[in-house]
Amino acid sequence: MQQYATLNASKANFDNIYDQPDPRGYFSVLGALDYMIPDVAEPIIRQILRAREKRTGVAPTVLDVGCSYGINAAVHRLPLSFRRLRLRYANPDMAAVEPEELARLDRNYYGSWPHTGSARFIGLDISAPAVRYAVSVGLLDAGVIANFERGAPRPEDRRTLSGADVVLSTGCVGYVTERTFAAVLDSLERPPWVVSFVLRMFPYDAIAATLAERGLVTEKLAGATFVQRRFRDLTEFGNCLATLEKLGIDTTGLEAEGRFQAELFVSRPREDVAAAPLGKLVTVVSGRNRTVGTRYVRVGRGTEAQVLRVPS
Ligand SMILES: C[S@@+](CC[C@H](N)C(=O)[O-])C[C@H]1O[C@@H](n2cnc3c(N)ncnc32)[C@H](O)[C@@H]1O
Numbered sequence: 001m002q003q004y005a006t007l008n009a010s011k012a013n014f015d016n017i018y019d020q021p022d023p024r025g026y027f028s029v030l031g032a033l034d035y036m037i038p039d040v041a042e043p044i045i046r047q048i049l050r051a052r053e054k055r056t057g058v059a060p061t062v063l064d065v066g067c068s069y070g071i072n073a074a075v076h077r078l079p080l081s082f083r084r085l086r087l088r089y090a091n092p093d094m095a096a097v098e099p100e101e102l103a104r105l106d107r108n109y110y111g112s113w114p115h116t117g118s119a120r121f122i123g124l125d126i127s128a129p130a131v132r133y134a135v136s137v138g139l140l141d142a143g144v145i146a147n148f149e150r151g152a153p154r155p156e157d158r159r160t161l162s163g164a165d166v167v168l169s170t171g172c173v174g175y176v177t178e179r180t181f182a183a184v185l186d187s188l189e190r191p192p193w194v195v196s197f198v199l200r201m202f203p204y205d206a207i208a209a210t211l212a213e214r215g216l217v218t219e220k221l222a223g224a225t226f227v228q229r230r231f232r233d234l235t236e237f238g239n240c241l242a243t244l245e246k247l248g249i250d251t252t253g254l255e256a257e258g259r260f261q262a263e264l265f266v267s268r269p270r271e272d273v274a275a276a277p278l279g280k281l282v283t284v285v286s287g288r289n290r291t292v293g294t295r296y297v298r299v300g301r302g303t304e305a306q307v308l309r310v311p312s
Helices: 002-008 024-031 037-056 071-077 082-090 099-111 128-136 155-161 178-185 205-213 234-246 270-275
Strands: 061-065 120-125 142-145 166-170 193-199 216-220 226-230 259-269 295-299 306-310
Touching: 024 082, 037 071, 037 082, 037 166, 037 193, 037 226, 037 259, 061 071, 061 178, 071 082, 071 120, 099 128, 120 128, 120 155, 128 142, 142 155, 166 178, 178 205, 193 226, 205 216, 205 259, 216 270, 259 270
Parallel strands: 061 120, 061 166, 120 142, 166 193
Antiparallel strands: 193 259, 216 259, 226 259, 295 306
């Protein structure tokens, strides 16, 4: 979509950190801008995956579009966050480690946490090193390295994608358009749920129309936005505000406060939407990361439940 190319010109370019052999550059550059969309999306994604599992009776397979180094898989499947991973990769002693050695350490690291999610993850990204890394450290079960903006999926790509139940993306719409969604949807065996966190500067209409042609109804979560990151500098801030205002979007209290804001779009078969509209499926909790003192947490359910005291 030509429109996305024009809109992208107002955003800073980070292409050089997307295709490094490991995620150190990604976490240090985006972490320094308080990139947080995987963390703020995570509780919402968890609720949606649980709802999908309840509806079908099967633990879903998630296809993460623009999966990069497998971060959404890490924060869903393991008790980790972008913030915590950033500290790991920013540790000065990590800077001297060779990429192959880091991959070995990371296989152990990711393998050392209990699983907290039920979904399995596969990924799609244009970046070969990022996808290979995510698969090699065990975050993704499988990965597709491809650019469906430029070409159709190969038979082996279709085979890998075919079992996905949920198509997820954070920070990727804008790089990908309806072309990628069409290619993905046409590779699937079953009608998926499509969950997209999308910066407000990228209109979602063309993607929603492509999904509608394939039988999915799109809802936008009303009354909630999700912070993606801070603007990098004054130039990006000024350009993005101008772009949003040209689109007729009021930035007061949102981007005008210095942070990119994403919205949540979820597309599902009509009967699933009729059974539970999006507003009933998800609850957004504000301030969940602001408490600093000790708190009580209940883990597990029913007779298995335990109450734990979590220190600050
Ligand atoms: C801002 S990063 C988001 C990564 C991850 N989802 C997250 O939120 O941390 C954007 C990702 O989109 C990927 N990307 C760019 N163009 C793409 C395309 N045509 N198809 C698939 N992925 C693409 C980049 O390589 C990069 O990994």
